[in-house]
Amino acid sequence: MEDNLSLLYQDVILEHNRAPLFYEKRPDAQCVIEAYNPLxxxxxxxxxxxxxxxxxxxxxxGYGCAVSKASTSVLMRNIQGRALKQLPSLMDGFLKMVExxxxxxxxxxxxxxxxxxxxxPSRKKCAALSWQALKDWMTDR
Amino acid sequence: xxxxxxxxxxxxxxxxxxxxYLDNASTTxxxxxxxxxxxxxxxxxxxxVHRGAYGLAEKATAxxxxxxxxxxxxxNAPSARQIIFTSGTTASINLVAQSFAAERVKEGDAILVxxxxxxxxxxxxxxxxxxxxxxLLVAPISHEGVLDMTAFEKILRSESGKVKAVAxxxxxxxxxxxxxxxxxxxxxxxxxxxxxxxxxxSIATHSLDVQALDADFxxxxxxxxxxxxxxxxxxxxxxxxxxxxPTVFGGGMIRDVAYEKTTFASTPQKFEAGxxxxxGIVGLGAALDWIENIERENIERHVQTLLAxxxxxxxxxxxxxIIGQAPKKSGIISFLLGDxxxxxLATFLDQRSICVRAGHHCAQPLMDFLEIPGTVRASFSxxxxxxxxxxxxxxxxxxxxxxxxxxxx
Numbered sequence: 001m002e003d004n005l006s007l008l009y010q011d012v013i014l015e016h017n018r019a020p021l022f023y024e025k026r027p028d029a030q031c032v033i034e035a036y037n038p039l040x041x042x043x044x045x046x047x048x049x050x051x052x053x054x055x056x057x058x059x060x061x062g063y064g065c066a067v068s069k070a071s072t073s074v075l076m077r078n079i080q081g082r083a084l085k086q087l088p089s090l091m092d093g094f095l096k097m098v099e100x101x102x103x104x105x106x107x108x109x110x111x112x113x114x115x116x117x118x119x120x121p122s123r124k125k126c127a128a129l130s131w132q133a134l135k136d137w138m139t140d141r
Numbered sequence: 142x143x144x145x146x147x148x149x150x151x152x153x154x155x156x157x158x159x160x161x162y163l164d165n166a167s168t169t170x171x172x173x174x175x176x177x178x179x180x181x182x183x184x185x186x187x188x189x190v191h192r193g194a195y196g197l198a199e200k201a202t203a204x205x206x207x208x209x210x211x212x213x214x215x216x217n218a219p220s221a222r223q224i225i226f227t228s229g230t231t232a233s234i235n236l237v238a239q240s241f242a243a244e245r246v247k248e249g250d251a252i253l254v255x256x257x258x259x260x261x262x263x264x265x266x267x268x269x270x271x272x273x274x275x276x277l278l279v280a281p282i283s284h285e286g287v288l289d290m291t292a293f294e295k296i297l298r299s300e301s302g303k304v305k306a307v308a309x310x311x312x313x314x315x316x317x318x319x320x321x322x323x324x325x326x327x328x329x330x331x332x333x334x335x336x337x338x339x340x341x342x343s344i345a346t347h348s349l350d351v352q353a354l355d356a357d358f359x360x361x362x363x364x365x366x367x368x369x370x371x372x373x374x375x376x377x378x379x380x381x382x383x384x385x386x387p388t389v390f391g392g393g394m395i396r397d398v399a400y401e402k403t404t405f406a407s408t409p410q411k412f413e414a415g416x417x418x419x420x421g422i423v424g425l426g427a428a429l430d431w432i433e434n435i436e437r438e439n440i441e442r443h444v445q446t447l448l449a450x451x452x453x454x455x456x457x458x459x460x461x462x463i464i465g466q467a468p469k470k471s472g473i474i475s476f477l478l479g480d481x482x483x484x485x486l487a488t489f490l491d492q493r494s495i496c497v498r499a500g501h502h503c504a505q506p507l508m509d510f511l512e513i514p515g516t517v518r519a520s521f522s523x524x525x526x527x528x529x530x531x532x533x534x535x536x537x538x539x540x541x542x543x544x545x546x547x548x549x550x
Contacts, residue, residue: 005492005543009485014547040484041501041514063514065482066544123488 007116008123009066016070016110021077024059035062035072035133037125042068044130046076055082060130067117067126074110075130084138091135098127144443147435148524152176159494161529166314166342166473166520167498168364171428175368178427182420189416191393205419208426209409215429216359217350218376225382225409226417229373230341231261233360234308236375236412237337238265240385241358242306248274252306253296253334255320256282256510257313260503262339266308278304284511286316286465290324297332304334311349312342315502315516316465317448317473319343326354335381341365345432345522346441346471351376368428369421375412382408389414440523444472447521447530454534460541464516472521475502478537481544483517489540490517495533 029047036043044062048055058076078090094111096102101118117127148154151170154162162170188198190205205226213221227233246252252266256279270277278300280293288309297304307329311322322338329336337358340349345366351359358381363372377385387394387405391414396404405411432440451474455461460479478486483499490497498518501508508515519533 005489008488009544011547014544018547039500041505041508042484065484067485120488123484126484 010113012110012113013070016073017066020073022059025061026059033133033137035130044072053084055079065126068129071127072130087138091131094131095128098124144526161495161532163519164496164498165522169367169522172431174431175424175427179420179424182423205422208422211426211429217352222408225375225412227373227375228371229362230360233373233375235265237358238269239388242269246273246275246305251276251278251304253278253304254308255280257507259314262308286318286467288320294328307334307336310339312471314342315475315504317470318467319469319471348437363425369424371418372421372425387411391415444521448472450527451530475516475518483515486517490536493536
């Protein structure tokens with residue numbers, strides 16, 4: 001039965017949870033986006049700086065479960081220096097994968113480790129939390 | 142208590158024998174008698190209440206009214222008309238807040254709650270205060286989770302009559318703390334404050350005599366005492382209920398209606414607009430019978446045995462911190478395990494068919510006070526066993542290894 005758990009909590013996810021990348025509070029960033037799940041209270045702040053049409057810097061800070069923290073860490077790594085116009089398709093691809101468990105493998109293998117979240121309906125939201133928040137922010141922009 | 146045979150009385154456990162269901166503070170499972178009673182209502186009695194002039198409707202009405210009387214006896218209320226059927230604790234509290242409090246709490250007045258309230262016993266009062274420009278005061282608790290009675294009295298004294306209402310849970314849904322409800326009521330009376338007791342977490346285990354307590358209002362849900370979801374009770378003193386206006390309008394709650402105005406029925410019907418959850422009410426009656434048959438003292442004794450066992454076992458787990466260390470607790474135990482997030486632990490436990498609650502338990506201000514993001518909560522009932530607690534502890538120890546595996550490497 002713990003095999004199932006190992007699918008969700010792969011080493012990659014636990015490692016990102018233990019030592020998240022780009023984990024830094026930057027209240028002075030150009031944009032501070034809140035990723036918040038009122039059901040469980042998990043809350044991250046995403047600190048984003050934009051330079052023209054690209055993400056210049058992205059860091060995050062906050063509190064959440066291993067899945068949400070790791071997925072935010074992977075998100076941060078994936079958007080460093082990215083063109084803003086690439087973000088919507090990146091977000092959509094990840095969110096669809098988590099929601100439906102689609103087999104379209106993302107280019108980043110670390111992103112693909114979150115595929116298994118779709119098998120845990122109560123945990124999909126954890127994987128999607130910061131990705132959805134960034135997507136909503138892009139839409140409202 | 143023969144938990145094995147009792148457990149067999151619950152259809153869900155017959156279908157899911159593997160489950161260690163430790164989320165009873167959230168909702169309890171339903172015994173066959175309750176499920177059968179709802180079914181019986183639909184199969185033999187179904188007609189609308191207080192409406193039809195035919196035998197079937199009279200029988201349906203009588204079945205519901207019999208539960209009103211049964212509830213009266215359960216609480217030792219003076220009269221059955223003081224028992225209002227609602228959809229649950231939340232609806233009961235909202236009714237008192239929006240009718241009783243909204244009409245009496247004026248600008249500058251105050252409503253007093255405690256720092257350990259569930260959102261359902263906090264937000265309804267907060268909203269009345271915001272609307273009426275009144276103040277919401279919060280009686281502090283210690284970090285162990287004990288209500289500070291000295292501070293509680295100090296607030297009442299210093300406000301000298303401004304506190305119009307006090308809302309307090311008998312048992313905390315997060316900490317398990319059993320509040321000294323008789324002392325709270327006595328103090329509030331001394332300062333002329335009206336008290337609502339939220340008995341959602343104590344109704345299945347504690348004998349509650351509303352006359353002995355002299356409670357103004359007492360509320361609870363059916364679904365936390367082996368009854369159906371969507372059922373609840375509001376008990377109130379007659380003088381309060383009779384003076385209160387209804388907040389929900391419609392059929393079944395009127396005396397006389399014209400386009401210009403309506404006069405309302407008397408208590409309790411004026412608070413029961415629309416067709417009530419009749420099958421649920423009948424199921425609630427079966428739950429009351431079921432509890433009376435087992436006897437609440439036996440449920441409480443069993444739950445206390447489990448609490449003592451769980452506390453001793455969990456305390457021995459390295460890195461585990463029990464949240465809520467009041468000397469008097471009910472069968473609710475909250476904890477944190479090292480830096481493992483409550484949801485990660487709950488998912489792990491779920492894989493072993495152990496059902497616990499994880500999160501802020503609808504008590505965010507309490508979490509802020511304790512400076513924790515949430516907890517894992519195990520809560521016990523009559524059908525739980527020491528073996529299930531041992532399973533929980535073993536799983537927790539395995540979870541530590543599972544989630545800590547990278548740190549060990």
